[in-house]
Amino acid sequence: MSADSPEPDVLRADSMQAPYYGLPPLDAASITNAPVDSEQRASLLERRHGYELAICSTNALLNAGVPINRLPLELLVAIMTWAQVGYAEMGAPLEWLSLLLVCRYWFFVASSTPKLWYYLWAGPGLNFLRTGLARSKRTKIFVAVGHPGVVASALACIAPHAHRIQHLWLYNVPQADATLLLEFIRQPLPALESFHATVSKTLLDPSDALIELTPENHPRLNIVAVNGVILRPSPVFRQLQTLSFSGCLGIAPEEPTIGNLLDILKDCVNAVTVHVADVFCKDAYHPPQALPSGARIELPKLALCYLNTETDIFRHILSTFIFPAAAHVAMVLAIDDNTVNDELALGLRAIMPEDRSGLLALQTATHVEIKANHYQRSLFASTPSLASQNILSLLPGISMTVDAISEALDVEGLEDVQDICRAMPLETITITLESHIARRVNWRTFLAPFRGLRALTLIGIGRHSDGAASLLDALASEHPSSDGTPDEGGVLCPELRSLRIEGFNAQSCNIPATVLGCVMKRMMALGSRSRGLEELGLRLDRFESEEEFERQRQWFVPCARRLVRRVKFEYSLKEPVL
Known part of the structure; x- marks a missing residue:
């Protein structure tokens, strides 16, 4: 190695032919000299890392001077898509539109890329909805109508595009527009995967809207969440993964019977989530039919079931179905002035039917949490060992809550809890x-x-x-x-x-x-x-x-x-x- 250079001789290229891959050759060096030792190698690697950092810094300075209106099309679309996801998670899905104001190039890319116009919102006005329908072209769309005053106009706007609606959410449908909703949902919607609708009621007309879903018109439908709506039994429920059915008062002539409600739930054999709340049936007071264990309907894929209704409907549902031990079943009962005093003395037993064999968690639960005061009883019996079998990663078990709104519960000690838990291997x-x-x-x-x-x-x-x-x-x-x-x-x-x-x-x-x-x-x-x-x-x-x-x-x-x-x-x- 020469005295004026720290590089070892082996790195020089005296004996190499052009092109050279080492340092500039020196006449006095030879390729046959001693190899690089560990200390020299570490020193060289450190110097190389310093050069690499310097090059990266130089490249960063050069790239910083590139105007944003020259970004590649694919990169800019990816940035806008990322911004859409971020704003949607914050509850402001339309904030991404501010990106259109950056420059003409950004406006052109955003307005001419159909997939960026997937989520279409109809608020007090329909300008954004109309613009999005035009710019989304032939792609699938997510339509959300949040203002009751534009429901009729919004349905008319999206009717020609019904074949590409993937998600339809109607947050507040006036009772007067319920007929329009019924007519719209009856037509073929081949791309529809989720349907959410809330029909508001008035004191003058508290009747429920009747909506019919069929597998022929809705072949891809797998999520239904309705409030204030009566659903008719249909084979379409066999393809659902999520069913949420609430706010059905049972006042209209088409009121749901307990038979209709059970028929709907019987078809939910592929459902992962079932939610039934504030659903009332006038004929539910009849005692549930005693079914042999082999005649009960099994819901094998169920991971979450939430029931919040009246005592009679609880007993009909729990007497008809088999709830998997790995499912999380939550039940809530509110006892008000119209409730008979017997239920105040029953406590949590007011929810339970005589035959509880369909609740498999009552036979497998190993942990139980009990809370009791003057006006409320709650119980959560869980089976942590089955947690890996729950599709939604919920803790398997049964949660029961009874709230006495106006009068105190009249249960002796913990008799109701004892009656429910007696067969559990706690x-x-x-x-x-x-x-x-x-x-x-x-x-x-x-x-x-x-x-x-x-x-x-x-x-x-x-x-x-x-x-x-x-x-x-x-x-x-x-x-x-x-x-x-x-x-x-x-x-x-x-x-x-x-x-x-x-x-x-x-x-x-x-x-x-x-x-x-x-x-x-x-x-x-x-x-x-x-x-x-x-x-x-x-x-x-x-x-x-x-x-x-x-x-x-x-x-x-x-x-x-x-x-x-x-x-x-x-x-x-x-x-x-x-």
């Missing part, structure tokens, strides 16, 4: 309830079916949260066998490993001491510490002072750790919200 139970309800619960009867229970959490709410003592008394079994040996059969939940008590008054019944007594008695009854609790948590309130809390913590934690591996003792500064 491993985890979380209960949040008012203390007056906790005192009325027969905990031994409630917990007796769940011998495999491993985790139990009781959370009290209200000013006088003092209902935990009855639960601890039930868990502290004192029923030995006749010969005096430990009797596992007399212990509630012998597999229980985690117990948490939260939100209760620390001064009521001296909960810390009561908990320790409960743990000791369970250990004696089970005959082994290894069979007892592994985790114990207390999160209490109503301590006289911070000093009193600290004093009890220093006493409780060491004592509890002699019996339980993991112990937590906390001060609950906030009451849980139900």
Whole structure:
């Protein structure tokens, strides 16, 4: 290597013939010299990286000088498409139109590219809709009409383009224009994939609109979401993936019967999502027909089912279909002044039919969350092990809520929850309830079916949260066998490993001491510490002072750790919200 150059001799091109691929040749260098060592190679790579960065910076400066009106057509269309998606996600799908004001070139590209005019909105005026229909040419379109005053005019504008409408959303159709909607939807719509319509009602004419869908006219339809509309049974429902049917008051002569409603749902064998809310049938008061297990209709692809209607319709639907264990089934019942008092005493049982075999989650749920107060009951029983089988990635299970709008529920303790959960192989139970309800619960009867229970959490709410003592008394079994040996059969939940008590008054019944007594008695009854609790948590309130809390913590934690591996003792500064 020469003295005035850091490059090794091997990189020089003295022995190479033109064209040269190394550095300029030196007469004194030879290709046969020693190879490059690791330090020299690292130094050269670092220098090369510096040159590459310098070249990239130079190219960036050169590119920055390229006018935006010379961007390639494909790149500019991609930029505009990306902007459309971004604005649509923010709820402003028309904001992309500001790009047309950048320059004449951008305006020309946007106005002459049909696929950029896919989403067509009809607001108070129809100028944008008319412009979009012309510029979209032969491509498929998404039409959304959001103003009730232009529904009739908008339907007239899009009628010649019905063959290329892919999505049709009508947000607020006046009752007077319902007939026009019916006529429009009856014609062939070969490209239609989703149909959303909301027909508003007035006090003078609260009747429902009647819409008929057929597979001949709507061969690609897979999403239907209607409100204030009566749907007739049709084979078209067999091809749907989503059905949302709500706001049907059943006042018109064409009111839906319970038979029609069930016929529609029976055809939803390919549906992933079913939503039925505020649908009323005057003949639903007849008790549901008892079907043998083999006669029930299975909905094998169902991932989400939401039902919010009246008691009779609940029972008809739940008595007719089989809901997969991997589905998420949510049910909501509102009890108002028109509801009979019997339903106030039934609580969550007001939703359930006598035969519940169609709700497979009642046989597979391992986790349950229960909430109960004066006016509301809710239950969510889930099966986390089946989560991978849910197409929508929802937690499989059953969610039930009963709201008493004007009168308090009159359920004794947790009898309704016990009746619904009795056959579940529960491993985890979380209960949040008012203390007056906790005192009325027969905990031994409630917990007796769940011998495999491993985790139990009781959370009290209200000013006088003092209902935990009855639960601890039930868990502290004192029923030995006749010969005096430990009797596992007399212990509630012998597999229980985690117990948490939260939100209760620390001064009521001296909960810390009561908990320790409960743990000791369970250990004696089970005959082994290894069979007892592994985790114990207390999160209490109503301590006289911070000093009193600290004093009890220093006493409780060491004592509890002699019996339980993991112990937590906390001060609950906030009451849980139900």
